[in-house]
Amino acid sequence: MSTDARDHTLDHTFDHSPGHSPEQPGGHVLDDLLSRAADLDANAPLSGIRDRFTLPEGVIYLDGNSLGALPTAVTEVVHDVLERQWGERLIRSWNEADWWGAPTRIGDALGRLVGAATGQIVVTDSTSVNLFKALMGAARLRPGRTVVLTDPDSFPTDLYMTDSAARLAGLEVRRVHPRDAVRAIHEAGDSLALASYSQVDYRTGEKWDLVSITEAAHAVGALACWDLCHSAGAMEVDLDAGGADLAVGCGYKYLNGGPGAPAFLYVAQRHLADFDQPLTGWHGHARPFEMGPSYAPAEGIARGRVGTPPLISMLALEAALTAYDGLEPAQVRAQSLSVTEAFIGALDALGVDLPLATPRDPDRRGSQVSLRHPQAFAVVQALIARGVIGDFREPDIIRLGFAPLYVTHVDAVNAAAHVQAVLDGREYERPEFAERGAVT
Ligand SMILES: Cc1ncc(COP(=O)(O)O)c(C=O)c1O
Numbered sequence: 001m002s003t004d005a006r007d008h009t010l011d012h013t014f015d016h017s018p019g020h021s022p023e024q025p026g027g028h029v030l031d032d033l034l035s036r037a038a039d040l041d042a043n044a045p046l047s048g049i050r051d052r053f054t055l056p057e058g059v060i061y062l063d064g065n066s067l068g069a070l071p072t073a074v075t076e077v078v079h080d081v082l083e084r085q086w087g088e089r090l091i092r093s094w095n096e097a098d099w100w101g102a103p104t105r106i107g108d109a110l111g112r113l114v115g116a117a118t119g120q121i122v123v124t125d126s127t128s129v130n131l132f133k134a135l136m137g138a139a140r141l142r143p144g145r146t147v148v149l150t151d152p153d154s155f156p157t158d159l160y161m162t163d164s165a166a167r168l169a170g171l172e173v174r175r176v177h178p179r180d181a182v183r184a185i186h187e188a189g190d191s192l193a194l195a196s197y198s199q200v201d202y203r204t205g206e207k208w209d210l211v212s213i214t215e216a217a218h219a220v221g222a223l224a225c226w227d228l229c230h231s232a233g234a235m236e237v238d239l240d241a242g243g244a245d246l247a248v249g250c251g252y253k254y255l256n257g258g259p260g261a262p263a264f265l266y267v268a269q270r271h272l273a274d275f276d277q278p279l280t281g282w283h284g285h286a287r288p289f290e291m292g293p294s295y296a297p298a299e300g301i302a303r304g305r306v307g308t309p310p311l312i313s314m315l316a317l318e319a320a321l322t323a324y325d326g327l328e329p330a331q332v333r334a335q336s337l338s339v340t341e342a343f344i345g346a347l348d349a350l351g352v353d354l355p356l357a358t359p360r361d362p363d364r365r366g367s368q369v370s371l372r373h374p375q376a377f378a379v380v381q382a383l384i385a386r387g388v389i390g391d392f393r394e395p396d397i398i399r400l401g402f403a404p405l406y407v408t409h410v411d412a413v414n415a416a417a418h419v420q421a422v423l424d425g426r427e428y429e430r431p432e433f434a435e436r437g438a439v440t
């Protein structure tokens with residue numbers, strides 16, 4: 001085993017070094033796994049990219065699917081934004097630093113990661129707000145149609161927003177699991193306005209086929225909208241090639257834009273001229289500084305804008321995207337699959353016998369691995385106490401995200417060993433791990 005593999009091990013409570021004592025289960029197995037993982041890390045195309053991030057010592061961070069890690073470039077840029085652009089240049093920065101153009105400029109930069117040609121993505125608002133614009137915009141693009149389809153297991157905000165938009169637009173919401181979406185689309189036929197799905201399920205990490213659902217929607221004259229929160233930045237998305245009509249996603253997960261980073265909205269070029277979104281704020285106006293009394297939408301994707309954006313967060317996201325410089329989405333996906341495979345393989349090799357909520361088939365999973373356990377919340381707390389940060393999702397999910405830019409194969413194997421130790425030692429039974437905070 002290279003010393004590198006041991007350098008990345010954590011925590012005095014679990015000794016991963018070779019020559020383990022007999023009570024440490026899987027010792028030699030673990031040594032072999034770590035040795036192979038270190039080789040994979042040394043030879044991976046993304047080797048060294050982790051150095052573009054500032055990560056705390058002694059932590060294996062498996063929550064980048066909730067809040068991404070800090071890219072080193074962000075610190076310097078935010079400093080400049082605060083001290084020079086804001087502090088010294090003050091309002092002149094709207095022009096000098098092109099603050100005004102940031103939402104579409106950053107949208108174009110992000111487009112490279114999700115297969116969108118320039119001019120179709122705007123970075124703005126939250127995912128929830130952008131989804132609302134997309135839903136209402138879709139209803140207006142398909143007047144007279146009465147049905148919207150969505151996943152009953154969607155992230156809650158998607159359900160809430162869909163219900164509200166449907167009430168406003170006079171649509172019936174049909175909640176149909178993505179595995180049955182194609183059939184339901186055909187059943188709805190020409191009453192369908194929109195199929196609205198997440199590409200990757202936030203709980204199970206299951207990946208759904210953007211192309212087949214989009215094609216089925218088009219076959220009945222409807223549109224398809226995709227929530228990319230759990231796929232953007234972790235895999236190829238191919239919005240244009242896949243024929244997506246609309247998409248939304250957030251900036252703070254795999255894209256590492258930081259807490260509260262603005263989200264994004266994609267509208268396919270062919271719909272832009274008719275895309276009539278309901279939040280007609282002045283930043284989306286064709287001539288905002290005429291300050292006229294009535295609304296006229298801007299040309300192109302700028303019409304997705306609403307009001308003044310949070311510039312510090314916006315420019316932090318722009319800097320964060322430079323962590324992808326020189327990387328192709330296919331390489332990012334390959335690393336993601338390799339690391340998640342290393343984790344699943346290590347669980348198997350170490351004899352961890354927990355049901356996987358995530359498909360083993362790499363074509364069917366995103367960049368996370370979810371395990372089921374009746375005391376999942378306490379298991380996650382016990383892992384966090386060991387320095388392995390993941391999260392719990394209702395009702396019984398241990399959710400571990402493998403952000404491909406900074407989670408290594410060695411991290412994955414060590415994390416599996418910590419899962420094994422938590423379960424074997426029944427650490428999740430300790431009373432302190434039962435206590436829940438406001439954010440779980
Ligand atoms: C699939 C999905 N959609 C939407 C959201 C919510 O996004 P926001 O808080 O930006 O509105 C999240 C996570 O927070 C999510 O996982």
Ligand SMILES: Nc1c(O)cccc1C(=O)C[C@H](N)C(=O)O
Pocket residue numbers: 065066067155202229439
């Ligand atoms: N957006 C979050 C927040 O504002 C607070 C705490 C967590 C989050 C998350 O991102 C949750 C995440 N979307 C999820 O998949 O569970």
